[in-house]
Amino acid sequence: MLRMASLFVFMTMFLSACSEQAGPVVTDSESVEIPVDENIIFITNARVIDGNGNVIERGSVLMEGGLISAVGENVVAPLNARVIDAAGKTVMPGFIEGHRHIIQGNPEEWMANRAAENMQEFLNAGFTTVLSAIDAPQILELRRMISDGEMTGPRILSGAFVPINVLPPGEPTTDPARTDVSRPPNRPTEAAGKIPDQVIIDTVQAAADAGYDFTKTVVTVTPGGPEVDSLTLMVNETHKHGLKAIVHAVGKWDVLEVIKAGPDHLVHTPHIGQLTLAEAKTIADTGIPMVSSLGTLGIFFDENNDPVFRDGQPYSWNTLSSAGQGPVNARLLWNAGITYGFGTDTSFHPTETLKHELNALSLTFSEQDIIEIMTEHTARAVFLEDEIGTLEAGKAADLVILDGNPLENIYDLLNVELVVKGGKVVVNKM
Numbered sequence: 568m569l570r571m572a573s574l575f576v577f578m579t580m581f582l583s584a585c586s587e588q589a590g591p592v593v594t595d596s597e598s599v600e601i602p603v604d605e606n607i608i609f610i611t612n613a614r615v616i617d618g619n620g621n622v623i624e625r626g627s628v629l630m631e632g633g634l635i636s637a638v639g640e641n642v643v644a645p646l647n648a649r650v651i652d653a654a655g656k657t658v659m660p661g662f663i664e665g666h667r668h669i670i671q672g673n674p675e676e677w678m679a680n681r682a683a684e685n686m687q688e689f690l691n692a693g694f695t696t697v698l699s700a701i702d703a704p705q706i707l708e709l710r711r712m713i714s715d716g717e718m719t720g721p722r723i724l725s726g727a728f729v730p731i732n733v734l735p736p737g738e739p740t741t742d743p744a745r746t747d748v749s750r751p752p753n754r755p756t757e758a759a760g761k762i763p764d765q766v767i768i769d770t771v772q773a774a775a776d777a778g779y780d781f782t783k784t785v786v787t788v789t790p791g792g793p794e795v796d797s798l799t800l801m802v803n804e805t806h807k808h809g810l811k812a813i814v815h816a817v818g819k820w821d822v823l824e825v826i827k828a829g830p831d832h833l834v835h836t837p838h839i840g841q842l843t844l845a846e847a848k849t850i851a852d853t854g855i856p857m858v859s860s861l862g863t864l865g866i867f868f869d870e871n872n873d874p875v876f877r878d879g880q881p882y883s884w885n886t887l888s889s890a891g892q893g894p895v896n897a898r899l900l901w902n903a904g905i906t907y908g909f910g911t912d913t914s915f916h917p918t919e920t921l922k923h924e925l926n927a928l929s930l931t932f933s934e935q936d937i938i939e940i941m942t943e944h945t946a947r948a949v950f951l952e953d954e955i956g957t958l959e960a961g962k963a964a965d966l967v968i969l970d971g972n973p974l975e976n977i978y979d980l981l982n983v984e985l986v987v988k989g990g991k992v993v994v995n996k997m
Contacts, residue, residue, distance in 0.1 A: 601646045606990060607631050608964070609644035613653035614972060618660045618942030618957035622974065628658055630964035633990035638958050651985070651997075653968055659938070660956055661695030661965030661988060662980075663945040664721075664917070665858035666834050666910025674703035682709060686720025690993045692917035693983040695965040696722040698949050700813070700834055700912070701783055719993055722965075724949055726781040726813065727774035729767060729805075731797035733760030734787065742878035744864065744886065749787045749818035750839050761793040767801050775808035781950075783834070785815040788824045798828040811950055817889075819846065819896070826853045832948060833857040834910065838864060838893035842900070851903035856948035858910030859940070861897060861927035862920070864889035877913050890927070898931035908948030909941045918981060925977055934977045941980075964990035968997065 608630045615626035617638060627642040628635060644650060669685070670677050677685075686709075689697055699706050702725065710723040734748060734755060746753060774782050782805045788794045798814065805812040813832040816822045819840035822833065826849075836859055842850075850857075864886050866874045874882040901907055909928075911920040928937050946956020954963050966987050971979030986994035 603649050604645075604647045605649055606633075607645055607648040608651065608987065608990065608992070609642075609648040610651045610653055610658055610966075610968070611642075611644070612655060613658040613968070614655065615958065616657060616659040616938060616942075616974065617959065618938075618946075619959065620939070625655075626658075628958060628966065630987065630990050633964055635958060635960055635962050635964050637960055651968075656984065657969040657972055657979070658958070658966055659969065659973070660942045660946075660958055661967055661986065662693040662921070662941060663909065663949060663951075663956065664689070664694050664697040664911065665908040665945050665948050666700045666860050666912045667697050668702055668912070668914055669697065669699050669709070669723075670702045670705060671914055674705040678705050678709065683718055683720075686713065686718060689721045689917045690719065690986050690988065691983065692921055693967040693969075693980070693986055694721050694917055695967075695986065695988040696724070696949065696951065696955055698724040698910070699726065700815075700910075701726055701728050704777075707778060721988065722955075724780045724951075726783040727770075727777065727779040729770045729774070729782045729784050729801050730762050731767065731784050731786065731801055732762060732789070732792060732794055734789070741880055742876060742883075745876065745878075745883040747817065747839070747886075749816075749821055750886075750889075754818070755787065755789040755792075757790060758792040759787075759789040759794070762797060764797075764800055767797060768804050771801060771804040771808065771810075774805075775810060779810065781805070781811040781813055781831070783813045783815065786821050786825050787816075787818065788821050795824055795827055798825055798830070802828050802830050822850060826850060826855060829853075830855060831950070835860050835912070836893045836897045836900070838889035838896065841892065842896045844899065844903070847896070847899040847903040847905075851900055851905040854906070856906035856908060856944070857900065858908040858945070858948050859893075859897060859924060859928060860910045860912040861890075861893045861930075862923040863912045864893060865923065865927055866890070867915070867923065877915075891930075894927055894930040897928075901932070901936070906944050906947050907940055908945035910945075910948075922978070922981055925980065929977060934974050937977050938973060964988075 611627040615623040629637040706725045712718040713720040802812040811831040814830040816825045817835050819837045822837045876883050911924045913920045943956045946952040968985040970982040973979040984996045
């Protein structure tokens with residue numbers, strides 16, 4: 568009994584001391600309010616399309632410190648997480664725009680007056696990463712501002728142009744695609760002039776010194792011309808600096824030649840000339856990814872419902888064949904196993920260009936195909952497959968919540984209600 572009494576006294580004194588140091592003891596009738604940590608976001612009650620081909624009809628996504636930490640059916644949220652009930656809506660990876668020209672008009676005026684609004688438009692449309700396939704040098708400052716948190720916007724990848732040949736000037740036009748020298752009967756009949764090797768080497772060096780992410784060139788192969796040799800030099804020099812080399816080639820003849828140089832990315836689906844099955848396999852077997860930009864040669868409509876080209880001028884009807892040829896070649900390349908990403912190559916509002924590209928993709932691809940194109944495939948095409956494109960632990964916390972199910976209606980991709988980029992909610996319409 569004495570030992571029990573002594574133990575009782577000791578426990579009483581211990582609890583009293585703890586109470587004095589830690590504050591009042593919480594009873595069953597009281598609760599502790601735990602502050603929400605905005606760096607921890609838990610989305611629950613969602614249809615999760617993870618980008619790897621899996622769909623979880625009632626799933627959750629946990630994001631911590633800018634990264635995804637868990638995805639699944641039985642994910643448990645920390646008590647201090649910000650909880651977002653998706654109410655059965657669709658969660659999928661943030662959209663990636665694989666070919667865009669961002670800066671319009673006077674670059675300084677655009678940066679001062681339009682940049683912030685335009686970057687928010689991309690986010691509102693669901694795009695958390697955008698590849699700028701050549702813009703004014705101010706694109707580097709825009710990229711820095713977004714990276715440093717001075718402006719809210721998508722992740723920017725930027726490229727520098729490297730010329731590899733000299734072609735005769737084409738017809739004056741508001742858009743070179745109207746009178747594309749890759750399109751018969753405009754194709755060159757003589758060898759193009761050669762850019763000196765040292766100029767190519769110095770241009771790539773300057774791009775690396777400026778901090779660009781990649782180099783880009785435009786190729787129309789000429790009879791006996793320097794294109795493949797000069798492109799090979801550009802690619803090799805680009806790789807020496809740890810950068811990627813991307814190539815614009817739109818005629819099937821051009822693509823079949825430029826792949827010999829081993830570039831990292833083809834910025835267009837060939838839309839001039841019908842690929843054979845063997846040619847499609849030859850291109851796909853290189854492992855070089857390609858982005859779509861199928862809608863760029865299609866018909867847009869102005870406020871009067873008049874057909875217009877992507878430059879806003881009356882439609883160029885001699886390019887209409889490309890609007891059909893591109894999707895056909897895209898399907899042949901897809902069947903051959905190419906990595907095929909999403910890109911638009913237009914300057915219209917991001918939501919409008921998304922819709923326009925979906926129109927073109929839908930000609931030859933299913934909803935399931937398009938989701939695959941817009942997620943894991945585009946991430947690989949822009950060289951960020953280890954960071955974005957799928958919802959899985961360790962990747963960047965980039966995702967969208969959509970009202971609807973794009974696996975049933977692909978245009979539900981337009982119904983963006985919430986966007987998370989890098990673990991931060993940047994759009995919230997819920």
